[in-house]
Amino acid sequence: MSDIWICAWRELRRRKARTAVSIIGYATAVAVAIVIGTMLSRSRQAADNILTSTGTHFIAFVPATYPPCPGCSIRRPESPDEGFTANGVVSAVFSTELVDKVRAFPSVKDASPYLLFRFKSRQDGHTFTVGGFDVNNTSAVGTTCCAATDIIKGRFMDANDRGSVMLEESYARGQNLTAGDKIRVANKQFNVVGVVNPGIRPAKADIYMPYPEALEVINVQLPYQPIFKEANVILVEVASSKLQEEAMRSVRALLGGMVISSYACYRPAASVMGINERAAWILTWLLAATVVLLAVKTEWSSVIERRREIGILKAMGWSNGNVIAQILAGSVVQALGGGLAGVLASIILIALLPAQKTAAGSSIYLVIIVPALIIAVLSGLVAGIIPAIGAARQRPADALRSL
């Protein structure tokens, strides 16, 4: 066995230029693969961080239809201008137990019940929406409804607030109200503790109050059919941007007629990530295939050059197995040498890249380095086996006659 490696090493030393070219080829492929893999890994983590706040949440509601869907009910106040609303349409209500079911889906990170009701002012007849939310929930509520970071005046509501509301900025301006003022909803007066601008969130309302208080004021408008532990909107925070579609499917299947409203930008964002990643891996594999083909060509040329030499060795008593083993050993040594050189080069290159610190840290290298080395060695075997078998098959007499 050691004779094989001795002879292989001698051959590589004798053909320094060809050996160097092969090693450089392998080193380049391995270094590029490791660098691309590392950059993709870092890029994916960075993209995930962005995608977490881009299109990983949605709201679910059921438009009011007659008859209502199983599990839903339609509650209509006396005034036709009032009622449960979502996305500009009248919506049905359902038990908050549905929200617990949504929260249990593996693709869902969090879910929260929400009441969105349109009121008509008894003073001047203008209509406004009241959003009743769980003040203790900052996950699903924060991304679909309103968050503490949306406050522009006053403060955000907390769990201890009673008889307090927050106003949406445009509504507050329209009604000439600000933090510290009072506002009447149904037959109750509330203190305005803050003014928020939640942007374009799907569960936006004019007036925000805690769920229990919203329930109370809404039931004033529904004296004969009050609601209890019910909601007309589910606020959903998805576990990952890549699970958005799965989460929406799961929620939609809960109730017939369920409508989902979300940002559509998650789709192009995720698909762009996928396209970039796929393209990078395709390029990497193409590069690896090119290196292997070049290595095969190099080994084949080497075997053709050594045709007479191999014939002499076979005339000396070398078996086909000895010939194959020596050619393969040389090819593997070149591949392994190139692989190790590529790993070193990749470590230097990655250190020179702009710092994108990741939680994974140095473990990225191990995950990619070992497979890259294994693939390099396998490539060496593949590159060497075809020329080796060809060399072994030739008759010594034919090889010795070759010029």
Place this chain on the structure above:
Amino acid sequence: MINNAVQPEVIMQCRGISKTFETRRGPIQILKDVSFNVRRGQITVISGRTGTGKSTLLGLLGGLDKPSTGEIWLDDQRIDNLSTARWSSIRRKKISILFQNFNLLPSWTAGENVEATMLHTGINRQQRNEKISALLAEFGLRERMEHLPCELSIGQQQMVALARAIVNEPAILLADEPSDDVDPQTAQELVNRLVLLGRNGTTIIVATHGNFPLDVADRCFLLEDGRIKACG
């Protein structure tokens, strides 16, 4: 020339050997129905003009090629139809070849060339080095062990080739035009060594077109027009 007083056993037999090569211009028959015996420990010379098939015949005897028809026997075993693996074993242990143009490996040193026949035989490196060193010292080439063939004279190359051929102590040595390309002094040294080998029991078959002295041969054959006959 032919010693009839001693009749050693037959070690090698050719029975009706023919060899035809396919060329672009059609088939060419080099050997036609060649039959002869080689006796153990004897020097057998096959002479003939250039192109009569001497090297081809030696190549068949050494298993480098297969005859188109006929049989070759070695020690009562037919060998012309053996597998490549069996032939490799025979060339490692029993039959060795000294080529007309030496066929040294150009990128291997003199020592490595001699070592080539000892690789993959289970002999460890130290033992190999000792044997090679001793043999080349015997040939006066100890100091040239690390030299490449291109750094040796023609005569030295021939001696390295001979060392390579005999380092494993083969039972049969096939020598193709051994004294052809060398100076008369080296040629004589070569002949002397072959005679010594013969005396020590090695069977030697020499192909020559006239430069090898026939008086040292135990048997002589003439190859003419592809056919063989005993020298008169």
